[in-house]
Amino acid sequence: MRFSAAEAVRAAGIDEDRLMAAIAPVEPSRVPVWRAGRMMRTLWPRGITAMALPWGIYLAPAVLERPLADLGPLIVHELTHIAQWRRLGPVGWARSYLGDYLRSRRGGMQHHDAYRAIGLEVEARAAAEALRPGGPR
Numbered sequence: 624m625r626f627s628a629a630e631a632v633r634a635a636g637i638d639e640d641r642l643m644a645a646i647a648p649v650e651p652s653r654v655p656v657w658r659a660g661r662m663m664r665t666l667w668p669r670g671i672t673a674m675a676l677p678w679g680i681y682l683a684p685a686v687l688e689r690p691l692a693d694l695g696p697l698i699v700h701e702l703t704h705i706a707q708w709r710r711l712g713p714v715g716w717a718r719s720y721l722g723d724y725l726r727s728r729r730g731g732m733q734h735h736d737a738y739r740a741i742g743l744e745v746e747a748r749a750a751a752e753a754l755r756p757g758g759p760r
């Protein structure tokens with residue numbers, strides 16, 4: 624583990640009470656952040672720099688070189704995905720995620736737009752934005 628999600632959130636000055644309310648029952652202090660290995664990164668779609676799995680968050684090496692305080696919104700985004708896993712279960716999460724993506728693709732959207740339109744991604748981006756230090760942009 625490089626650090627816990629709570630350390631990044633604290634360094635970024637994110638309101639921890641609001642965060643805890645948004646992602647309950649996930650506890651940031653118990654979510655480890657790891658460096659994503661080469662094998663894992665070969666499986667990532669282009670442009671992806673972070674991934675949440677039920678037990679922790681994986682970041683690309685280039686992301687880990689940034690100051691901890693800069694990682695806050697990204698960590699909140701990934702913590703939101705972990706909260707979604709808890710809420711939906713792995714099968715429910717995958718069904719919702721892939722279902723949204725495939726529906727958009729079948730509807731004619733390009734990959735990037737279909738990815739952005741996934742409901743669970745929209746929710747994670749909104750959570751990161753709402754909790755951005757100093758308020759949403």
Ligand SMILES: [Zn+2]
Pocket residue numbers: 700704744747
């Ligand atoms: Zn995401």
